[in-house]
Amino acid sequence: MTEPGAYGGPTALRIMLGVHLRRLREDAGVSRSDAGWAIRGSESKISRLELGRVGFKVRDVDDLLTLYKLDDPEERDRLLTLAREANNPGWWQRYDDLTPSWFHSYLGLEMAADLIRTFELQFVPGLLQTPEYARAVVQLGQQDQPLSRPEQDRLISLRMSRQEVLTRQRPARLWAVVDESVLRRPIGGVKVLRAQLVFLLEASRRHNVTLQIIPFEKGGYTATGGAFTLLRFNDSDLPDIVYIEHLTSAIYLDKRDELDTYAVTMDAVSITAAQPRETENLIRRAIEALDNY
Numbered sequence: 699m700t701e702p703g704a705y706g707g708p709t710a711l712r713i714m715l716g717v718h719l720r721r722l723r724e725d726a727g728v729s730r731s732d733a734g735w736a737i738r739g740s741e742s743k744i745s746r747l748e749l750g751r752v753g754f755k756v757r758d759v760d761d762l763l764t765l766y767k768l769d770d771p772e773e774r775d776r777l778l779t780l781a782r783e784a785n786n787p788g789w790w791q792r793y794d795d796l797t798p799s800w801f802h803s804y805l806g807l808e809m810a811a812d813l814i815r816t817f818e819l820q821f822v823p824g825l826l827q828t829p830e831y832a833r834a835v836v837q838l839g840q841q842d843q844p845l846s847r848p849e850q851d852r853l854i855s856l857r858m859s860r861q862e863v864l865t866r867q868r869p870a871r872l873w874a875v876v877d878e879s880v881l882r883r884p885i886g887g888v889k890v891l892r893a894q895l896v897f898l899l900e901a902s903r904r905h906n907v908t909l910q911i912i913p914f915e916k917g918g919y920t921a922t923g924g925a926f927t928l929l930r931f932n933d934s935d936l937p938d939i940v941y942i943e944h945l946t947s948a949i950y951l952d953k954r955d956e957l958d959t960y961a962v963t964m965d966a967v968s969i970t971a972a973q974p975r976e977t978e979n980l981i982r983r984a985i986e987a988l989d990n991y
Contacts, residue, residue: 709806711784713750714935718777719759720748722766736765751803754781793856796849800948804941809863811870812932815964818876818925821885822894825861825872826901826909831894832857834886864906873908875967881911881984892988895981902977910971911980920966928957928964 723733723744730741730748737743737758746752759781768774790797790805797805808814816823821835832854836845845853863870881898884891902909912919927941940951940960951957972980 708753708784708786708788709750709803710810710931710936711780712752712754713937714933715754715759715777715780715784716748716750717935717937718780719762719766722763722768723748726766728765733762733765737761753785756781789859790856793852796845796853797856798946801943803950804943804948805860807929807939807941808860808870810931810936811863811929813871813873813930814863814927815873815930816875816925816927817964817967818874818880820880820883820925822880822898823872823874823876824857825864826874826898826907827857828890828894828897829854829858830890831886834890838885864904869906871906871908873910873968875910875912875964875971877912878914878980878984881981882987884988888988888991892985895985895988899978899981902974902981908974909977910968910974911977912967912971913980916970919970920963926960926963928960 723730730744733744734740734742737755739758743752747754747758756778759778763774763777768777788806788809790802790809794802814825816825821827822831824832827835833850836850836853864872881895885894898909901907923942925943929939929941931938937952938957938961940957942949942951951960
């Protein structure tokens with residue numbers, strides 16, 4: 699098991715701890731109902747704990763480890779430390795007043811990810827956006843209830859902070875596939891889009907970034923359901939997760955058959971897209987079109 703705190707985010711730590719608790723419960727032959735009774739809770743509470751969807755009380759974890767007859771003192775201390783660290787707030791929680799609750803888990807998972815594969819139809823992926831482009835996207839999403847300039851600034855700060863996952867000491871790998879229409883849609887205006895495309899050129903040259911474009915001439919392709927992100931972690935205790943965002947909610951998929959479907963779809967759009975070595979030419983072509991606009 700990875701040392702507690704290695705990922706620095708409570709979401710991933712909760713999932714890791716939940717995986718271990720489920721394994722210990724199953725090995726001990728204890729039902730979820732009996733486990734819930736032991737911590738003065740319900741079967742559904744145990745289910746939520748094992749899925750890492752709620753915070754942990756150290757007392758509950760201690761009681762469960764006793765119920766599961768975990769006698770190894772070193773392993774017990776490690777899991778209790780994990781429980782304590784899983785309750786620490788993530789840096790992104792200072793933006794909770796501006797971001798929907800269903801997005802909070804994604805921020806923690808993105809921070810913990812080793813590989814982020816994303817498919818986009820409308821916007822440049824958030825991890826590759828410039829501040830000006832990000833502001834235009836934020837404004838598009840807030841037309842019914844416009845945010846103040848300081849509130850917009852905070853959301854843009856959040857997005858820029860997220861991008862540090864690509865530049866930290868152990869950077870995540872990003873593999874993004876976008877439709878060519880993303881390069882042509884003047885979000886924020888021509889000047890903003892041009893600067894964004896220049897930034898994409900630079901970003902695509904990073905060793906840990908793979909950017910592919912699906913050219914218009916390719917016609918249709920497999921991913922008819924819209925944008926999605928597949929997160930993979932450098933730890934066997936953390937399952938792959940698919941994140942799909944909707945207008946007022948998001949879903950997180952981690953069942954094997956669902957993961958396989960989206961992994962196959964991601965592979966398919968990657969095959970349909972132009973090869974990474976062609977990305978620069980496609981972006982330059984889009985920039986030239988803007989210059990002639």
